[in-house]
Amino acid sequence: MPTRVPQERRRRRPTRSGVLLSEDLIVETALRLIGEHGPEALSVRRLGTAIGCDPSALYRYFHGTDDLVLAIADRIIGDAMAGFAPGDDWVASLREMALRVRAGYLAHPRAAAFASYRVTRRENEIRAVETGIGLLLSAGFAPVDATRLYLTFIDTVLSHAAMDAAFQALPRPQREADHRAWHDVYQGLDPVAYPALTTVRQELHSMGDSSFEEAVDLLLEALAARAPGML
Amino acid sequence: MPTRVPQERRRRRPTRSGVLLSEDLIVETALRLIGEHGPEALSVRRLGTAIGCDPSALYRYFHGTDDLVLAIADRIIGDAMAGFAPGDDWVASLREMALRVRAGYLAHPRAAAFASYRVTRRENEIRAVETGIGLLLSAGFAPVDATRLYLTFIDTVLSHAAMDAAFQALPRPQREADHRAWHDVYQGLDPVAYPALTTVRQELHSMGDSSFEEAVDLLLEALAARAPGML
DNA sequence: GTCTTGCGTCAATCCTGTTGACATAAGGCG
DNA sequence: CGCCTTATGTCAACAGGATTGACGCAAGAC
Numbered sequence: 001m002p003t004r005v006p007q008e009r010r011r012r013r014p015t016r017s018g019v020l021l022s023e024d025l026i027v028e029t030a031l032r033l034i035g036e037h038g039p040e041a042l043s044v045r046r047l048g049t050a051i052g053c054d055p056s057a058l059y060r061y062f063h064g065t066d067d068l069v070l071a072i073a074d075r076i077i078g079d080a081m082a083g084f085a086p087g088d089d090w091v092a093s094l095r096e097m098a099l100r101v102r103a104g105y106l107a108h109p110r111a112a113a114f115a116s117y118r119v120t121r122r123e124n125e126i127r128a129v130e131t132g133i134g135l136l137l138s139a140g141f142a143p144v145d146a147t148r149l150y151l152t153f154i155d156t157v158l159s160h161a162a163m164d165a166a167f168q169a170l171p172r173p174q175r176e177a178d179h180r181a182w183h184d185v186y187q188g189l190d191p192v193a194y195p196a197l198t199t200v201r202q203e204l205h206s207m208g209d210s211s212f213e214e215a216v217d218l219l220l221e222a223l224a225a226r227a228p229g230m231l
Numbered sequence: 232m233p234t235r236v237p238q239e240r241r242r243r244r245p246t247r248s249g250v251l252l253s254e255d256l257i258v259e260t261a262l263r264l265i266g267e268h269g270p271e272a273l274s275v276r277r278l279g280t281a282i283g284c285d286p287s288a289l290y291r292y293f294h295g296t297d298d299l300v301l302a303i304a305d306r307i308i309g310d311a312m313a314g315f316a317p318g319d320d321w322v323a324s325l326r327e328m329a330l331r332v333r334a335g336y337l338a339h340p341r342a343a344a345f346a347s348y349r350v351t352r353r354e355n356e357i358r359a360v361e362t363g364i365g366l367l368l369s370a371g372f373a374p375v376d377a378t379r380l381y382l383t384f385i386d387t388v389l390s391h392a393a394m395d396a397a398f399q400a401l402p403r404p405q406r407e408a409d410h411r412a413w414h415d416v417y418q419g420l421d422p423v424a425y426p427a428l429t430t431v432r433q434e435l436h437s438m439g440d441s442s443f444e445e446a447v448d449l450l451l452e453a454l455a456a457r458a459p460g461m462l
Numbered sequence: 463g464t465c466t467t468g469c470g471t472c473a474a475t476c477c478t479g480t481t482g483a484c485a486t487a488a489g490g491c492g
Numbered sequence: 493c494g495c496c497t498t499a500t501g502t503c504a505a506c507a508g509g510a511t512t513g514a515c516g517c518a519a520g521a522c
Contacts, residue, residue, distance in 0.1 A: 117397045121412050130425045134426070143431040148434075151445075152449060155441075156442075156446050159390035162394070163389070185357070194357070199374055200368070200378045203374050204378060206375075207378065214379065215383045215450070219446070222453040225456065226452075
C-alpha cells in the first residue's frame, strides 16, 4: 500500500500551484467546501482542486475518505471545546459541555450531519471524554456507571445536536415550511379522531422549535437524581 | 426531463428477463438487497440487476436515488407502528413507542439514516403524535407541558434512533473499527494526562454499545418525576 | 388493424475513490 | 558543497457510481 500516512516530521514540497500542504490546511479547506456547497461537494477531486494540488496527494495525509472524515469531526470537537474548563458544579459543567458541542455543530451544520455518529479516536475527542467521565466520577458515580452514563449523555447531546444541525442545513424555504408544518397540519384535524391534538392545538406552534436544552435538562435531572451523593 | 414518474395507471411491459416492474417490487427488492448484502449493496445498477431490468428503467418510477430512499423510508414507518395501541401505563407505553421506532429504523438502517431528519407530515406520523401527547395528557400534564415534553421525548427518540441507524449503515470495516475504538485506543493512555479514563479503563468496552434504552429510561424517569400526579 | 405513446434498453457522459508508476526536490550526511 | 535516499506531488488508469437522450418495441385505445 503506497498510502502511508501520519509521520511526525515531513519533507514538505510546494505543489504545482505553490501551496504547502498540511493536515490542517486540508481539513480547513474541507470544512470550507462543505460549508459553502454542502456535504455532497466534498470529494477527493474537488478538495484537491480547491486546495491546489493533485487529488491523489491527499492520500499522503489520509488513508482514505473515512480517515479524512474523522479528522474533520475531531476538528469540530476541538473547536467547540477550546478553552473549556470544568468547574465545581458537575451538572452545570456537563450542561456547558452540551451547549458547546451543539454550538460547534451548528457552526458547521452540513459537516455535523455525517460526523456525529463517528468515533474519531483523535486527541480532541479523547480529551472531551476524559473531561466528561471525570465530571461523573466527581459526582460520586462508580466507574461502571460513570462510563455508561457518560455514553448516554454524550450520545443524547450528539444526536440531538446533529438533528438540529441537519435542520439548520436545510434550504430556507424547506426549513420554514417544516417549522410551520405542525401548526398548519394539525389545525384542521377531526376532534373526534384526534382528541389529544385538539386539546393542545394552541400549543402546537412550539413543536417547530428545538428541544435541545430541554432534553439536556431532563437528562441532567435524571442523572442528578441517580447521583450517589443525592440521597 | 425524461424522468417522469408516478402515474396512476401504467402501461406495463415485461422486462427482457420477464419481470413486471412496479413501485412495490422495486421497494421490496431494495429492502431485500439491503437486508442481505448490507446497505452499501444498494445502487441503481445492482438494484436493476437484482430485479432483472436495466438500471435506467428505475427512473421511470423514481425521480432519483433520493426519491427511492424516501419511498423506502415511508414503508418502514408504516411497518414500525403497525398494530401499536397505548396501554394504561403511560410510561410503559411511551417506552414501547420508543423501542418500536428504533426497531423500525434499525431494520433498515441506511434508509432510516437518510430519512430521519425529514418531516413526513403523513398519517402515521400524525397518529403517533396524537398517541404520544395523549399519553402525556393522561399523566396529568397541562397542554403546554405535554406538547413541549412530547417534542423533547420524540426528538430524543428519533435522533438517537437515527444515530444508531447511521452507525449501523456504516460499511462493515468502519463499523467494527468504531465499535472497538474505545477499547483499543484508551488502553495505552498516559495515566497522568488522563486520570478519569485510567480509572474507568476496565469499563470502556461498553462505550461501543448503543445507549438508546438507557437514554429513553433516563428521560422517562425525569418525566415521571415531573408528572403532576407524582407529588 | 392502425396509431399513439409508455416504457424498457442501450450507449454515452460525467462523476467518484483509489492506486501504481514516475519524477523531482528536500534534507541528511559526508 | 554535493551526493543519495526517499518523501511526496503528479499523472494516468481503472472500476464503479448516478443520470439521461435516443431508440424501438409493444400495450392498449380506437
